[in-house]
Amino acid sequence: LSLDRVQNLCKKLGNPQEKLKCISIVGTNGKYSTIQAIRAILNEANINVNIYTSPHIQKINERFIFNNKEISDENLTKLLSEVEEINGKEPITYFEILTAAYFYHAKNFDNINLIESGLFHRFDATNIIKENLASVVTAIGLDHLDWLPVNEQTIEKIVYEKTSTLLNSKIVVSKQTEIETLEVIKKNISSNNSKKIIFNEQFTCSENENGFIYYEDEDGGLKLPKPNVLGEFQIENIATAIATIRNLNLQVEDAHIKNGITKIKSIARLQEIKIGKIKDLCKNNKIFIDGSHNPLGAKVLNKYLESLNCKKHIILGMMSNKDHDEYMNYFKNIASLTTIDIPNQPNSIKGKELKQKLNRFPNINYKESIEDAIKSISLCNNDIILITGSLYLAGEVLNLN
Numbered sequence: 117l118s119l120d121r122v123q124n125l126c127k128k129l130g131n132p133q134e135k136l137k138c139i140s141i142v143g144t145n146g147k148y149s150t151i152q153a154i155r156a157i158l159n160e161a162n163i164n165v166n167i168y169t170s171p172h173i174q175k176i177n178e179r180f181i182f183n184n185k186e187i188s189d190e191n192l193t194k195l196l197s198e199v200e201e202i203n204g205k206e207p208i209t210y211f212e213i214l215t216a217a218y219f220y221h222a223k224n225f226d227n228i229n230l231i232e233s234g235l236f237h238r239f240d241a242t243n244i245i246k247e248n249l250a251s252v253v254t255a256i257g258l259d260h261l262d263w264l265p266v267n268e269q270t271i272e273k274i275v276y277e278k279t280s281t282l283l284n285s286k287i288v289v290s291k292q293t294e295i296e297t298l299e300v301i302k303k304n305i306s307s308n309n310s311k312k313i314i315f316n317e318q319f320t321c322s323e324n325e326n327g328f329i330y331y332e333d334e335d336g337g338l339k340l341p342k343p344n345v346l347g348e349f350q351i352e353n354i355a356t357a358i359a360t361i362r363n364l365n366l367q368v369e370d371a372h373i374k375n376g377i378t379k380i381k382s383i384a385r386l387q388e389i390k391i392g393k394i395k396d397l398c399k400n401n402k403i404f405i406d407g408s409h410n411p412l413g414a415k416v417l418n419k420y421l422e423s424l425n426c427k428k429h430i431i432l433g434m435m436s437n438k439d440h441d442e443y444m445n446y447f448k449n450i451a452s453l454t455t456i457d458i459p460n461q462p463n464s465i466k467g468k469e470l471k472q473k474l475n476r477f478p479n480i481n482y483k484e485s486i487e488d489a490i491k492s493i494s495l496c497n498n499d500i501i502l503i504t505g506s507l508y509l510a511g512e513v514l515n516l517n
Contacts, residue, residue, distance in 0.1 A: 117239035122212040125203050126244060129216060132223035133245045139360065140242070142233040142278045143254030145412050146290060146353045149345070149385055150254055151230045153357035157376035158228065159184060161368045166225055168218045168242070169232040170211065173383050173407070173511040180218055182225055195221050215241035236277035243281060250286040250360055251310070253279060254353070256297055257412030272300055279304045286363055290356040291315040293412060313359050321355035323348065329377075331358055338370060343377040346386040349416040354380075384510035386420065392517035397490040402500045405514070407507035409438055414446035417504065427451040427499040431489045432474075433458040434505040436465045440473050443505070451499065452479040454489040458509045486513055 126133055139154070141147045148169055155165055167181035180187040180195075187195070199217040208216075211234055222229055228249065233240045256275055271294075279301055287310045292298040298314075305312065313319060319333035329340040329351055343354055354377050361368050384407040389395050395403060408417050421428050429452045434440055444453075455471040458464035465473075471482040483489040486503070493501060503513055 117235070119239055119241070119244055121206070121208050122216055122241040123244055124206065125199070125208060125213070125216045126219060128202050129199070129220045133219040135223045136219065136229050136245065137227070138229045138231050138245050138248040139250050139252065140231050140233060140245070140248050140283070141252045141254065142237045142282070143252075143290065144257045144274070144278075144410065145408070145416070146254035146349065146356075147232045149350055149353040149380075149382060150252060150290065150356050150360075151232060152380050152382055153343075153354045153377065154230060154360060155184070156380045157357060157361055157368060157373050158366070160376035160379070161366070161372040163366060163368070164225070164227045166222045166227045166229045167232075168215070168222075168229065170214075170234050171507055173507060174514050176214075178383075179214060180221070182221065183227065187221075209241075211235075212241040233278070236274070237279070238277045238281050245283070248283050248285050249364055250288055251282040252288045252290070252356060252360055253282075253301060254290045254356065255292055255349075255412060255416075256301065257293065257410060271297055275300045275304055282308055282310070284309050286311045286313065286360075288356055288360045288363065289314040291352040293415060311363070313363055315352070315355065315359075319355060319359040321351060321358075323351055329354075331355055333359055333362060335362055338373060340374055341378055343380060345380050345382050346388075347416065347420040349419075350382075350386070384507060384514065386417070389513075389517055394486070394490065394513060394517040397487060398493075398495060398501060400497070401495050403490075404500065404502045405510050406502060406504045407510040408504055409434060409443070409506050411439060411442045411446065414443045417502075418446045418448060421502070422448065424500065427496065429493045429495070429499060429501045430454070431456060431486065431493075431501060431503045432470065432505045433467065433503075433509040434465055434470060435461070435508065436463055438465075438506075440465065440470060444474055444477070450477065450479075452481070452493060453477045454481045454483055454492060456483055456486060456489050456509075458506060459485075459512050461506075461508050461512075464506070464508065486516060 164183050172178040177186045231242050233242050321331040327342050331338040386406050389403050431454045433456045455467040457467045467482045
């Protein structure tokens with residue numbers, strides 16, 4: 117990991133990243149969801165945004181949003197070809213050249229840029245901007261441990277990598293699942309002169325039994341309608357988005373926030389599949405897809421499942437470098453577990469091997485394909501199916517659907 121290659125390329129491109137208004141989003145989980153909540157609220161206020169996220173779910177264009185629209189195939193081809201030519205034959209990684217290309221095109225728009233950090237942050241290609249409007253720190257947990265030395269695979273090291281080089285602007289910290297993690301974050305950013313806006317200190321939110329959300333910060337309280345996304349963790353991400361926006365000098369009114377959170381675009385994050393080829397295989401039962409792939413994601417996902425009074429059937433596919441045992445440890449009261457192969461992903465663990473690793477589950481099966489897995493499950497009224505374990509799997513399922 118290094119910033120040298122992307123800095124050299126951006127210098128050839130005229131350092132476009134220095135001309136942008138940015139909000140940086142770092143963390144382990146919730147980055148995409150927080151970005152989509154910010155986007156929805158700003159859209160409601162007629163404020164255009166550019167967005168850079170990773171990985172993509174179905175196609176690479178998803179990573180490049182300009183003026184609220186996904187870049188076209190033609191424009192993306194032109195952009196990547198031009199940047200590749202300017203880079204010449206210099207060494208560059210896939211993610212680095214995509215990041216440089218995003219910065220290069222984003223300079224053509226006078227918009228706020230929502231920039232999702234990729235792997236960690238300190239040596240991430242997105243970490244070459246010189247100033248920003250705010251840094252958002254979402255939930256941090258253990259992930260991508262194979263990039264760290266064995267003796268440094270700790271939450272302290274991950275928090276350091278993600279927060280030690282945050283710019284001096286404003287830092288918004290989302291709810292953390294562990295108090296210890298929050299304390300490590302606060303310690304790491306203590307010498308940063310930014311204004312700190314921390315969940316349960318400067319802002320908070322709670323779900324009322326009547327279905328509405330109550331949000332409160334230093335500027336007062338907001339009674340909000342139920343958002344159009346599922347799970348308590350999404351409400352926490354939305355609160356972080358609201359806190360970020362309310363701490364910036366933008367023309368956003370309470371009505372924009374209330375309307376915006378009912379129009380959030382979310383792919384593969386507790387997404388219900390309502391129509392399509394996959395849905396046709398289980399017409400009378402609900403089927404969800406979620407791209408979570410680390411223990412922290414499993415924890416919040418299981419919390420949602422536990423709130424449902426029904427039998428849950430999980431279809432699981434994962435990448436080889438993930439902690440498969442720790443991921444599945446969080447799921448309780450599962451009616452059945454079916455492991456599958458992730459199509460078109462040579463770095464995924466084979467479904468048969470995954471089944472062997474998880475053979476402590478009483479009702480575990482292996483099926484080669486997603487379709488076979490769905491067909492093999494004996495469903496009763498009200499049962500649900502959840503397909504999870506990887507964003508790559510989520511993309512394959514959505515493409516298939």
